[in-house]
Amino acid sequence: MKRTTGVREARYAGLAGAVLACVLLAGCAGADTTGGGDGASGDEQTGVATPSDTATPSDTATPSGTGDEEDDMDDEARNARPTIEATEIDPLEAGATGRGLPESVKGSTSSPAGAAWSPEAGLIYVVTNDSSSCPVIAEPTASRSDGDVVVGLLPRKPGMCTADWVPTTSVVQVPDGVEDGAEVVVRIGDKGTLNLPAREADGEPGPIAWVAS
Numbered sequence: 380m381k382r383t384t385g386v387r388e389a390r391y392a393g394l395a396g397a398v399l400a401c402v403l404l405a406g407c408a409g410a411d412t413t414g415g416g417d418g419a420s421g422d423e424q425t426g427v428a429t430p431s432d433t434a435t436p437s438d439t440a441t442p443s444g445t446g447d448e449e450d451d452m453d454d455e456a457r458n459a460r461p462t463i464e465a466t467e468i469d470p471l472e473a474g475a476t477g478r479g480l481p482e483s484v485k486g487s488t489s490s491p492a493g494a495a496w497s498p499e500a501g502l503i504y505v506v507t508n509d510s511s512s513c514p515v516i517a518e519p520t521a522s523r524s525d526g527d528v529v530v531g532l533l534p535r536k537p538g539m540c541t542a543d544w545v546p547t548t549s550v551v552q553v554p555d556g557v558e559d560g561a562e563v564v565v566r567i568g569d570k571g572t573l574n575l576p577a578r579e580a581d582g583e584p585g586p587i588a589w590v591a592s
Contacts, residue, residue: 458516458533465548471499473552474519480506480546483584488544489592492570494530496578496585497550500559503575504584505530505549505567513540517549517567524566528553528575532568560585 465477480486481504484495492515493506505517518531530551557563560578567573571590578585 458514458536460512460514460536461547465504465546468548468550471497471502471550473502473550475550476514476516477548478511478514478545479548481548481584484548484587486546487589490589491592492567492573493587493589494565494567494573494575495587496560496575498582498584500581501553503528503551503553503565504587505551506546506587507532507549507567507570508544508546510540511543511545511547513538514545514547515568516547517551519550520552521554521565523554523556527564527566527572528557530565530567532570 461476461478463477465479465481468475468477468481481495481497484504484506486506487493487508491508495504495506496502497504503521507515507517509515513536515535516533518533521528521530523529553559553563560581562577563575565573565575565588567590573588573590575588576586
């Protein structure tokens with residue numbers, strides 16, 4: 380009985396030794412792998428990005444400064460009180476505005492609005508008589524309806540307005556199809572309609588016509 384027990388103990392000791400040898404071999408093999416024994420993965424050591432390192436849609440740049448910014452400009456930004464005199468407008472281009480009357484253009488003390496061909500081809504002066512602190516400004520480009528040139532007017536700038544009656548000049552581009560310097564019917568917002576006289580000479584302003592008061 381004692382002999383049998385000794386044989387079993389010898390077998391168990393041999394088995395334990397074999398298991399310990401396997402554990403030691405496995406530990407050595409792990410120490411030889413890339414990255415060492417600090418627990419870092421192979422991806423981290425070689426610099427290969429893992430899925431968590433890749434950019435998400437929210438990290439990507441979005442386009443900015445689209446062409447819609449110009450279209451989003453509100454009317455208040457365009458109907459501000461002019462900072463220069465009409466005689467100082469330079470260059471002469473659509474959308475320019477000035478206080479008073481252009482050179483060689485006669486005013487009116489009774490009509491709310493008038494128009495004249497400017498010295499520059501394709502452009503007309505639109506003159507509105509109203510408050511100097513809240514002037515009425517014409518839209519930069521006119522349209523065409525039934526052969527008439529139609530000039531839109533921007534909404535009056537909000538706020539307190541003086542009760543004076545002074546001219547403000549806007550430079551407006553006529554629509555395609557309108558002969559430069561020719562006689563044409565012009566409608567100015569809700570102010571009324573006038574017959575714009577032809578320009579008498581190139582490079583000079585034409586005679587001004589006023590809406591009937």
